[in-house]
Amino acid sequence: MISKRLEYLVLLLAAFFFHIFVVDYISFWILAFLLMLPLVSLLITVLAMGGATAELIINKVSIQKNESLPIQLKIHNKHLFLTCMCMVKLTIQNELLQQEETRLFFMTATHSGHTVEQVISSRYCGMIKCSISELKIYDALGLFSFRKETESSYFVSILPSVYPLMAMSSKIQQDIKNNIISRTVKGNDPSEFMDVREYRDGDRLARIHWKLSDKYDQIMVKDFGDPISNDVLLLFDLNGNSDEKICGLLDAVYSISNFLIKNQITYEIQWYDSVHERAVLTEIAQNNDLVSAFEAIMAKSRYQKQSWILKNCNNACDYKPYSVVLYLCSEITSNSIALIHKRLAGSRINILLVTDVPGTRTDLTVLDLKNIKENMSNLVI
Secondary structure (H helix, E strand, O other): OHHHHHHHHHHHHHHHHHHHHOOOHHHHHHHHHHHHHHHHHHHHHHHHHOOEEEEEEOOOOEEEOOOOEEEEEEEEEOOOOOOEEEEEEEEEEEOOOOEEEEEEEEEEEOOOOEEEEEEEOOOOOEEEEEEEEEEEEEOOOOOOEEEOOOOOEEEEEEEOOOOOOOOOOOHHHHHHHOOOEEEEEEEOEEEEEEEEEEOOOOOOHHHEOHHHHHHHOOOEEEEEEEEOOOOEEEEEOOOOOOHHHHHHHHHHHHHHHHHHHHOOOOEEEEEEEOOOOEEEEEEEOOHHHHHHHHHHHOOOOOOOOOOHHHHOOOHHHHHOOOOEEEEEEOOOOHHHHHHHHHHOOOOEEEEEEEEOOOOOOOOOEEEEHHHHHHHHHOOOO
């Protein structure tokens, strides 16, 4: 824009000196024309600017990592005979990792419209916000510019990769099918008879033990046992110190989650929301539940320096025992290992460490980022 103004200034000075040295009508009208031209251009631009609009068109709400996402950027002018030059700034922000990319487009706003198609992809998962962050209108000479407010944005979920768990142990399903029945907590499992007592107001008629009622000449009811577990709990902490660790950990969580859904295993997933400073517990029964949970997980920056889910593991973990507990993290200490075994005593606990430092440990399972697909395929819990 500065170069355009310099060019116009040089041209104006040339016309001015031409008029001084050549005094006639031609030099006068040339000078007058050059003086009036910016005003005419400004007037046309102001009128055209009122009808100029820019919008984004995105037809997908979620894609996988490295999948292409087509984006259409459309600019239009509602005035039939007026046009203007526009500069559109497209901003693409990963809200999970706080990464941002900008792209500039120079387009002409006409009544028929002008559309540019772009393709974006991401090697990292996260909630992507695509928005028109700036719309600037230029006159035809490039001497004036105006900013115009515009609201056009879309959120797209970049979901983690799904790795097949080829060697996953069938014990996880056997534990769920063979839940041990509580001998101390009364519940509603009719398959496990626990005790007989006298009828009390509010007892269900289906629980009446008719034979014993007839024998003792009073109404007797049956108490049933209650399963001691609530199936599977999936815990994780986003405590990695790099984008690769964060996304690798979410790849592992998402792959295990898909395995459980595929095998029709209802489970609960819990993570620590560092933005609102609270633990979030969600039941997952189908793929829509999983996608909704991950949209919440990836919505804001979740970087953590400590294992907050363990330190803030609320009472939900204390009074709801599970058959299997899976805890995933990128960094862990011996104290954290002791803490999770203490908080979730009675459950079969599996700790998965997603790291870029390969190695073997007896107290947990190491998932090497460089070979995570192979490690997930050979995972046995």
